[in-house]
Amino acid sequence: MSNLGLLKDRIVYGKDSVTYQNLRQIKTLARIACADEDIKLRNCIKNSWFGRCSEESEEFQTCYQSYMEKLKLVLEKNEKLKIQDIQ
Secondary structure (H helix, E strand, O other): OOHHHHHHHHHHHOOOHHHHHHHHHHHHHHHHHOHHHHHHHHHHHHHOOOOOOHHHHHHHHHHHHHHHHHHHHHHHOOOOOOHHHHO
């Protein structure tokens, strides 16, 4: 992630270090949960011409966003996040 992305996250989600660390944890867990879609997308990008991976990209983004929402709800309940929460 670029520094601009990190800065945007801090602005959008607050400058509070706990909030920021929670956001990083949510993003990491969401990426782990969508590992299959992520691998398909990376392989497509690596093995094809630019712009030919829209289907794989959409699958990954759909998975990633749904897990982000689910994990945010878990976090709002002040529960400790665990890998089991996302499966």
